[in-house]
Amino acid sequence: MLLVPRGEGVETKLIKTSYSTTAGTAYITFDNVKVPVENRLGKEGKGLFVVLSNFNHERWIMCCGSIAGSRMIAEECFKWIHQRKAFGKPLVDLAVLRAKMANMFARIEALQAWLENITYQMCHMTYAEQADLLAGQIGLLKQQCTRVAGEVADDATQIFGGRGLTQSGMGIYIERFQRTQKFDALLGGAEEVLADLGVRQASRKMPKAVL
Missing domain, CATH: 1.20.140.10 (Butyryl-CoA Dehydrogenase, subunit A, domain 3)
Structure with a gap:
């Protein structure tokens, strides 16, 4: 599980829904994005448990x-x-x-x-x-x-x-x-x-x- 900061190489495009833009539904593209190791959440290989918790x-x-x-x-x-x-x-x-x-x-x-x-x-x-x-x-x-x-x-x-x-x-x-x-x-x-x-x-x- 990685925390990716919005910056160079990260692009987002709003996806309209029947609900509301407050849901933050968006299409995200990553182009050669580097993420520092300290931005890892939880242990390597255990990212799913961060979600489940x-x-x-x-x-x-x-x-x-x-x-x-x-x-x-x-x-x-x-x-x-x-x-x-x-x-x-x-x-x-x-x-x-x-x-x-x-x-x-x-x-x-x-x-x-x-x-x-x-x-x-x-x-x-x-x-x-x-x-x-x-x-x-x-x-x-x-x-x-x-x-x-x-x-x-x-x-x-x-x-x-x-x-x-x-x-x-x-x-x-x-x-x-x-x-x-x-x-x-x-x-x-x-x-x-x-x-x-x-x-x-x-x-x-x-x-x-x-x-």
């Missing part, structure tokens, strides 16, 4: 952000169905929309409880214990967070109708969430990768007595 906390933070985003969208939907009227009645009078909100609330609260459970364990474990016992749990939580975020985005767009596609007014947050929530589903490991990690970690801890 941060994964648990990185994914935990992503879970926090994803759940918070889903909760904010649920709040926007709840306000909308009380304010918006159709055929002389507020949308909250429609049972189908109340059912959508109930499912949204239940999924978000379940994720919040799971997150707090894992957070409590992280606060009472050493870093080594976290890596050994919680990597799979955190991976599974992140996978579920982003899956639920996608469902919340779809439900919110249906609740808002055409307003959920506008980039202004009350629909602005719905449109932005629908367009950008997939970023979290890929960052820090795709959903399928994290689901597999969780199962493999569980298999590794399977008591031999039951095999």
Whole structure:
């Protein structure tokens, strides 16, 4: 793992994405770049471990952000169905929309409880214990967070109708969430990768007595 300073021989070109330029997505080229040996991070041949050492906390933070985003969208939907009227009645009078909100609330609260459970364990474990016992749990939580975020985005767009596609007014947050929530589903490991990690970690801890 090398820390390469921006300088002669290093060129970057912005890659536009559906998310935001703050993600720093870019095409980088190296042309005969020399890197001093003191810029090596970790031990030679062990660069992957530098990346892996941060994964648990990185994914935990992503879970926090994803759940918070889903909760904010649920709040926007709840306000909308009380304010918006159709055929002389507020949308909250429609049972189908109340059912959508109930499912949204239940999924978000379940994720919040799971997150707090894992957070409590992280606060009472050493870093080594976290890596050994919680990597799979955190991976599974992140996978579920982003899956639920996608469902919340779809439900919110249906609740808002055409307003959920506008980039202004009350629909602005719905449109932005629908367009950008997939970023979290890929960052820090795709959903399928994290689901597999969780199962493999569980298999590794399977008591031999039951095999």
